[in-house]
Amino acid sequence: MKPTLRKLFFLWFMLSAPIGVMAQEEVNGTVKEASTDLPLPGVNVVIKGTTTGTVTDFDGNFQISVSEFPATLVFSSLGYKTIEQSISGGGAVNVVMEQDVTGLEEVVVTGLATTIKRSNSANAVSSISAEELVGVAQPQTLDGALAGKFTGALVSANSGAPGGGLSVKLRGVTSIFGNSQPLYIVDGVYVDNSSISGGLNDVSGAAGQGSSSNQDNPSNRIADLDPNDIKNIEILKGASAAAIYGSRAAAGVVIISTKRGKQGKTQFNLSQSFGFNSVINLLGLRDWNEERALDAFGEGADVAYAEARDAGTLVDYEKEIFDNKGFISSTGFSASGGGEKTTFYAGMSHKNEKGIVKNTGYERVSLRLNLDHRVSDRIKLSLNSNYIYSSADRGFFNNDNTGSTIGVTLTSLPPWAKLQPDAEGNYPDNIYGGSNPLQTIALMTNNEKVNRFIIGGSATIDIYKSLKSDLQLILRGGLDGYNLNTRAIFPKELQFEKRSNGGLNGQSIQGSTENKNINYSAFLVHNFNTDSNINFRTQAGITREVFDRNSYLISAFNMIASETNVDQAGGQRIDQFRLKQEDSGFFVQEEVNFQDKLIGTIGLRGDKSSNNGDANKLYYYPKASLAANLHEFDFWNLGKVNQFKLRAAYGEAGNFPAFGSPFTSFNSTFIRGVADQSVVGILLDGVLGNPDIEPERQKELELGLDLGLFDNRLNFEFTWYNKKVDDLLVQTNREPSSGFTTEWKNAGNLKNTGVEITLNALPFDGEDFTWNSNVTFFKNKSEITELNVPAFNLGAFGASLGTYRIEEGKSATQIVGISPDGLVKFGDGEPDFQMTFNNNLQYKDLELSFLFHWKKGGDNINLTSLLTDLSKTSHDYDDFGLDPTGTLPNGEYRAGQVGTSADVFVEDASYLKLREVGLYYNFPGELVERWFDGYIANIRLGFTGTNLLTFFDYNSYDPEVSNFGGNGLSAGVDVTPFPSSKRYMFNLSVDF
Incomplete structure (x- = not known):
């Protein structure tokens, strides 16, 4: 640039800069919430079409410098409807913002460093x-x-x-x-x-x-x-x-x-x-009687059941545990x-x-x-x-091949089993399974x-x-x-x-x-x-x-x-x-x-x-x-x-x-x-x-x-x-x-x-x-x-x-x-x-x-029912409805399907x-x-x-x-x- 042109440019800049500064006018005001009439802090106030903006203080007040009129102020806050307010000059602008129940004004991710208004998003971001x-x-x-x-x-x-x-x-x-x-x-x-x-x-x-x-x-x-x-x-x-x-x-x-x-x-x-x-x-208990106890657990189980029933000592161990x-x-x-x-x-x-x-x-x-x-x-x-x-x-809990987990043991447990500790806190062995679940829980x-x-x-x-x-x-x-x-x-x-x-x-x-x-x-x-x-x-x-x-x-x-x-x-x-x-x-x-x-x-x-x-x-x-x-x-x-x-x-x-x-x-x-x-x-x-x-x-x-x-x-x-x-x-x-x-x-x-x-x-x-x-x-x-x-x-x-x-x-x-x-x-x-x-x-x-x-x-693959069926303890063992021929009770039918069909184990x-x-x-x-x-x-x-x-x-x-x-x-x-x-x-x- 020639020296004369540089001087003219400098003179123009020195003269026009104050004009630009003087042209700015202050716009201030208060933002309140519609339903409570309380001030809203943290509201973004931006001059539309620019990046010039400010944020309301704790009392909902804001102040911003505007250089060109007419202008539009955009008020936005998460959870509230965005408001655009036209202004023709400096002075006070008071705004009331309503809650945005639709969520259209909230912002969602659009890039690793940016967001976008939901109303402008091309994706269904939840x-x-x-x-x-x-x-x-x-x-x-x-x-x-x-x-x-x-x-x-x-x-x-x-x-x-x-x-x-x-x-x-x-x-x-x-x-x-x-x-x-x-x-x-x-x-x-x-x-x-x-x-x-x-x-x-x-x-x-x-x-x-x-x-x-x-x-x-x-x-x-x-x-x-x-x-x-x-x-x-x-x-x-x-x-x-x-x-x-x-x-x-x-x-x-x-x-x-x-x-x-x-x-x-x-x-x-x-x-x-x-x-x-x-x-x-x-799930509940099977409806036990002497005949069913004998069938499920063999000789002596019918007597054990009858004695516990008559003495009032039958225990619902599912309730006891869960x-x-x-x-x-x-x-x-x-x-x-x-x-x-x-x-x-x-x-x-x-x-x-x-x-x-x-x-x-x-x-x-x-x-x-x-x-x-x-x-x-x-x-x-x-x-x-x-x-x-x-x-x-x-x-x-969960799956078990050793008879040790609480849930698997529970599937083979009859209500007449005696598992409670003695006066000194010693637990008896469970003769019906590999573990005493009450003992396992305690120790x-x-x-x-x-x-x-x-x-x-x-x-x-x-x-x-x-x-x-x-x-x-x-x-x-x-x-x-x-x-x-x-x-x-x-x-x-x-x-x-x-x-x-x-x-x-x-x-x-x-x-x-x-x-x-x-x-x-x-x-x-x-x-x-x-x-x-x-x-x-x-x-x-x-x-x-x-x-x-x-x-x-x-x-x-x-x-x-x-x-x-x-x-x-x-x-x-x-x-x-x-x-x-x-x-x-x-x-x-x-x-x-x-x-x-x-x-x-x-x-x-x-x-x-x-x-x-x-x-x-x-x-x-x-x-x-x-x-x-x-x-x-x-x-x-x-x-x-x-x-x-x-x-x-x-x-x-x-x-x-x-x-x-x-x-x-x-x-x-x-x-x-x-x-x-x-x-x-x-x-x-x-x-x-x-x-x-x-x-x-x-x-x-x-x-x-x-x-x-x-x-x-x-x-x-x-x-x-x-x-x-x-x-x-x-x-x-x-x-x-x-x-x-x-x-x-x-x-x-x-x-x-x-x-x-x-x-x-x-x-x-x-x-x-x-x-x-x-x-x-x-x-x-x-x-x-x-x-x-x-x-x-x-x-x-x-x-x-x-x-x-x-x-x-x-x-x-x-x-x-x-x-x-x-x-x-x-x-x-x-x-x-x-x-x-x-x-x-x-x-x-x-x-x-x-x-x-x-x-x-x-569908789920339900093997909890299978385990209770194999032990003959299922709550619905004696019910009917699964066997197409209507001759076998549910528990017997399900257990009989092992090695024949997996249909009964797949449940809605x-x-x-x-x-x-x-x-x-x-x-x-x-x-x-x-x-x-x-x-x-x-x-x-x-x-x-x-x-x-x-x-x-x-x-x-x-x-x-x-x-x-x-x-x-x-x-x-x-x-x-x-x-x-x-x-x-x-x-x-x-x-x-």
């Missing part, structure tokens, strides 16, 4: 608020609170034991041998949800026959989280939405955001809940607030829950501190920290202890801001580290541990797991607004995750002098499992928003992992979507129709191969000799590694329609999806001559198709009475579309009793079994459909909420449950203020219940059961589980 999660009933665990709350999910209780044990499957089967549980992310931290064995199979022998899957009833780690700390949950159910998480997202993603503080006076909340639980369902009331106590305290620069949320909670079986229970202590600090107008820092301690006593230990830290942090840096564009740098990091200690003690006094009974003189099984997940990410997000109000948002970033686990399990037997230390034993076996996985990748995405009319997105994720056959190969996962808000176009004029959105989304996601699957492993062995003179050799472990193994790849197309009517008091959402999974990971059999028994392969494809329908309604919205209602319907159907290995059975205990079968052209969850006509299909684990009916009714200060959940179809697991019910009274504010002179702001008192009503024809304790846990296809297998319970709670919450 959101669960804090009120929906814990506002009705206090859940036992976080994952238990998800049941029935959103479409597309099958939530199964693997165990009724205190401390959790649930599985969540989103939109059907996503893997056969790989991970089928969703990825959980808490405030940006990848958290672990493993179920780690405590080694009880060494005592029960459960893995000795049939399936070798984990059957010893461990809890899952997502149960560690305190649901009361959570602000909202978003569920990305398929690849079309979850592609942004790449190779860990094939089973879906559950994104959890915890509570944060707001600017203003410190607010406190104290909550206290007391209650109890009880068993949902008891019909107990477990006391529950839950205490929570939180504080939140902050100043102009720093806000905080601190939460503390203690939960203590006794189980319906004596000496079982769960205790959890949770401490949370979330901090947000604004260093300057351009830099914001956030810290999330959570410490958790938990202890769970889970009893001794054995099965405990899990967890110490866990979940820590995350982020930095948001505004690199530059202008009227039309801005650029942000977002840095995130997280750590999830825990130590799990398991301790299972079986003292030598137990019947099945006595040497005289062939026992091992006591066993001590102790394990420890150290788990550490670390994740880092960095993103650039650029926003650009054109003069025609088209917004372009570009984001790009890199990610890295490290997963490190070290587990060991020591099983000791022949305990010396009743010691429990594993070194005080005649023999030990040590198992160790070490895992280290490193993943890294990148993500790019472009979003275009044309005046909220057309919203398009295109993105790409690239991942590589040490679990893949080629650890340096990048696997790419694209995504694309389009949402069309037809009601925003000028030609739209249909009166009562407020929203009409068409949406389409496509995405791909992956599922890593199992750890170690690219490699062939070896085991050590002694060739000859003992002690220091032995010669050590190696053996193959029987599994052939595959250096070319690749991730499973999920491809999902989702189409949908959203409709809002009558000022959005009636909202309808319809979604259809087609989800294909290619390169299925399969552990297939090898010919024995190869020296291996199995090998890992990518050997097939499957697909899931389904529909999800949601109807939200506000039938009444008056000054005194309000009624919100929500109805959902969803169904899924799966099919193995290609299988490059021979069809094979998987899960349960073989075709004679019913098993899952993977077969080309068939459902991925079909259940087959032997029959006189050969191997046939007897059922399917996939429900025909699921529906929920959720309502909230408020009359003045009284509030009633309830949630019904109907699962139609979906339909149910209708009152999942939650809550009745609350909110004390009037003026009354509370008068009573407590303004020191207390709100008092909420209520009664809640969980699973209070259950309706099903299934012949066991609860159709929601899974003996093998929730991973893979072995769900829905019923072998003497820890029964489910219902909960009654009284709740008090005080804000001050």
Whole structure:
């Protein structure tokens, strides 16, 4: 630039700059809540078409500088309807905001560092608020609170034991041998949800026959989280939405955001809940008489029965063991607030829950501190920290090949058995089984202890801001580290541990797991607004995750002098499992928003992992979507129709191969000799590694329609999806001559198709009475579309009793079994459909909420009935109805089908449950203020219940059961589980 031009430019700039400054005018005002007329803090106030904005303070006041008039101010806050207010000049602007009962104004995830208004989303992302999660009933665990709350999910209780044990499957089967549980992310931290064995199979022998899957009833780690700390949950159910998480997202993603503080006076909340639980369902006793006792237990049993009957000493051991009331106590305290620069949320909670079986229970202590600090107008820092301690006593249940577990022993126990201890506390042996269950409950230990830290942090840096564009740098990091200690003690006094009974003189099984997940990410997000109000948002970033686990399990037997230390034993076996996985990748995405009319997105994720056959190969996962808000176009004029959105989304996601699957492993062995003179050799472990193994790849197309009517008091959402999974990971059999028994392969494809329908309604919205209602319907159907290995059975205990079968052209969850006509299909684990009916009714200060959940179809393999049939103790043994000829009673007929047909063991697991019910009274504010002179702001008192009503024809304790846990296809297998319970709670919450 020439010197004269530079001088002229400088002079123009010096003269025009003050003009620009002087042209700005201050606009201020107050934002209030419509129903209470109270000020609303934390409301975002933005000049439309720009990134200039501010936030209301504790008193609802705001002030913003506006340089051009006329202008439009946009007021938005989570849970409230967005308001656009036109202004022609400076001065005061007062706004009243109404609650958004439709949820259209809430934001949902659209990228790793961005969100989008639900009304503009092209995906059916399910959101669960804090009120929906814990506002009705206090859940036992976080994952238990998800049941029935959103479409597309099958939530199964693997165990009724205190401390959790649930599985969540989103939109059907996503893997056969790989991970089928969703990825959980808490405030940006990848958290672990493993179920780690405590080694009880060494005592029960459960893995000795049939399936070798984990059957010893461990809890899952997502149960560690305190649901009361959570602000909202978003569920990305398929690849079309979850592609942004790449190779860990094939089973879906559950994104959890915890509570944060707001600017203003410190607010406190104290909550206290007391209650109890009880068993949902008891099967009852067989209608005994002398003849039946003699037939079932042989000579002398008829006399023993008659003597106990006449003496009044018959004992219903099912009631004795399961019909107990477990006391529950839950205490929570939180504080939140902050100043102009720093806000905080601190939460503390203690939960203590006794189980319906004596000496079982769960205790959890949770401490949370979330901090947000604004260093300057351009830099914001956030810290999330959570410490958790938990202890769970889970009893001794599920499958058993040694006659030692409580449930299996109960199936062979008559009511005249004498099992009570004597005056000195000595228990007699049970002559009708391998153990005395009362003794086992009193003396054995099965405990899990967890110490866990979940820590995350982020930095948001505004690199530059202008009227039309801005650029942000977002840095995130997280750590999830825990130590799990398991301790299972079986003292030598137990019947099945006595040497005289062939026992091992006591066993001590102790394990420890150290788990550490670390994740880092960095993103650039650029926003650009054109003069025609088209917004372009570009984001790009890199990610890295490290997963490190070290587990060991020591099983000791022949305990010396009743010691429990594993070194005080005649023999030990040590198992160790070490895992280290490193993943890294990148993500790019472009979003275009044309005046909220057309919203398009295109993105790409690239991942590589040490679990893949080629650890340096990048696997790419694209995504694309389009949402069309037809009601925003000028030609739209249909009166009562407020929203009409068409949406389409496509995405791909992956599922890593199992750890170690690219490699062939070896085991050590002694060739000859003992002690220091032995010669050590190696053996193959029987599994052939595959250096070319690749991730499973999920491809999902989702189409949908959203409709809002009558000022959005009636909202309808319809979604259809087609989800294909290619390169299925399969552990297939090898010919024995190869020296291996199995090998890992990518050997097939499957697909899931389904529909999800949601109807939200506000039938009444008056000054005194309000009624919100929500109805959902969803169904899924799966099919193995290609299988490059021979069809094979998987899960349960073989075709004679019913098993899952993977077969080309068939459902991925079909259940087959032997029959006189050969191997046939007897059922399917996939429900025909699921529906929920959720309502909230408020009359003045009284509030009633309830949630019904109907699962139609979906079969279980019920082997609990088989065990009681074989012992001739079934409650319905003498009833008729199963035998087509009408000649054999039910119990005799079922037992006679073993080795002939598996039909009777495959049962319909339909149910209708009152999942939650809550009745609350909110004390009037003026009354509370008068009573407590303004020191207390709100008092909420209520009664809640969980699973209070259950309706099903299934012949066991609860159709929601899974003996093998929730991973893979072995769900829905019923072998003497820890029964489910219902909960009654009284709740008090005080804000001050």
